[in-house]
Amino acid sequence: MVALLEVAGLTKSFGVKVVDDLSLTAEAGDAVGIVGPNGAGKTTMLNLIAGDLVPDAGEVVFEGVNVTRMAAGKRCHAGIARTSQIPRPFEQMSVFENVLTGAVFGAGTPLAPDVALDIAVDSLRRTGMLGVANTRAGALPLLGRKRLELARALATQPSVLLLDEIAGGLTEGEVVELAETIRRIRADGTTIVWIEHIVHALLAVVDRIMAMSFGQKIAEGDPATVMNSPQVQEVYMGMAPE
């Protein structure tokens, strides 16, 4: 049985190695958290998986297919969706139109208008955005924009959802609410790979954590074990191992 997502030996350099021989596996239904200090290469890794960047070495295999050099749009059709750290909605379009775009084009094959509409409505409902469906996306506050990123990605009907610091910048209450939304998306069967600094949000959802530093994996496994490991304590909290 092949894993849903298999990343092996991934390397990307922008003068210095930002992602360095990184490997990661996610089985269908997994929820994996990724932690690491700023500049650890987390977002670059996500860009390599989503197809926004092409690696210098290594490969990304999705559902048994090597997608390392496939364009981002094609990967979206295959079932890889992402959200961006800084939400960039289609500002002049309504929330509903943003999500409908994902539903209509994310599948890769033309959908009947009614089917696309149902998918869009379902994505809006699951992310709590139905009430603001006809609001202009550019007028949304930060939480709304974050939820819209999620709704738009969800509308492409992904098998794996890549989240990039989706809880960043939100208030405590909003973080809890958003983590609950993501937990439910995962419970409905979507695999989650989630970069996040707000660890308690991750802990509410994921069952495995990978920690990165300077582009390399420094620990992976059970969340509590990883977060308490000396390597993670050192890079994350600035504490020297005893």
Added chain:
Amino acid sequence: MSEYRISRSTPESTVGLIGAAVAVLVLATLPWWDSDGSLQTPLIVVLYYLALAQMWNLLAGFAGLVSVGQQMFVGIGIYTMLQVAEVIGLDPFLAVPVAGMVAAVLSLPVAAFAFRLKGGYFAIGTWVVAEVLRLLVTESGTHLRGGDVRSLTRDSLGGYSLEMRTNLTYWLALALAAGATAIVVFALRSRLGLALRAIRDNESGARGLGVDVTRTKLIVWVVAAFWTGCTGAVILLNTNSATAASAFSVLRWTALVIFIAVIGGVGSTTGAIIGVLVYWFLDEQLEDAENWRFIILGAIAAVMALVAPRGFYGLLQRWRPLQFFPVRRRLVKRDSVGEPT
């Protein structure tokens, strides 16, 4: 059946639809009530400028293709018309769609080059291609005789009285203007329009959601080339004669068109209509101003860009957010007009 549906109508969209239908009807019957032709003569020009402005607007306002080379398709249309009517001998009025098709076919190799360029480089690139074409036609010797004044002769136009010719040219210009407006409105309301509006707001975001950005832009590019080529043919029917310099004029067929689209409001079909009416008014006022004409038009464009970057349509929107030709989709509950909850 879903409990929601998509609604596009706005209270004023009925006004827009009826207004457009009445306008087309009134304009179509103009030859019968404007007996001295005092309106018909300027309207031919206004209508083909509206067709050009709608197409430029579709390219630049929606697909992010800021072309400064649209004169190449006007020129291709004009020279196709001259060749097909004068050399092959096809009826010039039937040759109009042929001019469009030639422009559409030639737009493909241009896209293969220009689509590699982004933003300002695309603008310059399309301009360069148009200039190269102008020079090639000028220097083509006996083939296209671009250096000489060429006209549609009595041979190819023999079957038509002057009045009939003028009327047919006028109706073609009307069809091009109304058709261009309809094409843009319906394109924007379709799947293609959803993709275009997403690309306009955030191209890489659209790509990430599976929108085929290049294909979407190419469709728009070819459609605009076809329609602009047809318009070129009608321009020749109106002026009757052309040189390579006049047929491939960046000033007439692109700069003025950009002026119209920009003062009207880029990215809006209503804006292009407002823009062409403003241009018509200014042009009548500045008839005797010679070179001052372009200085004054340029100054107006510069002031508008600073004061009202979204044109007269933008000013209208600031007053009331009216959408006469709505392209937005609203999500509403079936059997209700309210907001979803």
